[in-house]
Amino acid sequence: MLKDIIAVEPRQNYQLYIRFEDDVEGVIDISKIVQFTGVFAPLQDKEYFATVEVNFEYGTIQWDSGADLDPDVIYSMITEQLIPEYRLSAVSTNSAD
Template structure:
């Protein structure tokens, strides 16, 4: 686990996110690699105008959309850096 919060987000075309993390790392995350099926709470993210409503929730330390959709910051950090998420179970 990284336990590193997202501090800045900028939506990019094709459902990509330009992210900055609290350790200063900056990278791009392709949402289609993270969200395999845009169903349920993630369905509105297929609409470009809705996707652009992404913001950082500082209490959660991650990105959120107005309908409550959010993503684990560890998953985002792993995708942005290419470093696999580890837990005590895989150590």
Template sequence: MIPWEVKAAKPLPGYRLEVTFADGVHGVVDLSDVPHKGVFALWDEPGYFEQVRVDAETGTVCWPSGADVAPDAMYEEVKRQRASAV
């Protein structure tokens, strides 16, 4: 098991995702700072960001355009949030 594989993702307002990883780590990742260019430009289309899904093969969150976000970076962000909350 790779701990940072995404097992579940739920879109939230403001380009945020509530994510659960393979090792049970759970939290919210803010993707609002990702430039909305290239494959991410479609995030500005109404309802598109909400089409996020988890690719079971790769353990990444992705969208129909092929855009995906590195799960290890999201995992580290959630772990940092948890550490600073202590």
């Protein structure tokens, strides 16, 4: 997928309006995809939640606490498309003795 997020607007009840570079857009409910623990704990505060911003360098959204979300996951949720599997090929090295 690898589509960058270019706009985000906080909505009520932990929802975010998201727009991607290919003009795909939609609203996601963050409370259904993250637990408010660890780096996500501050997001329980709705005023803090509303401070979400786009990180244009990484093409995702973030908060000052360091919390961010994978744009591929968000894109998949909005488009209802599965994330393609990425396969890593093992590189073997043979040493001659």
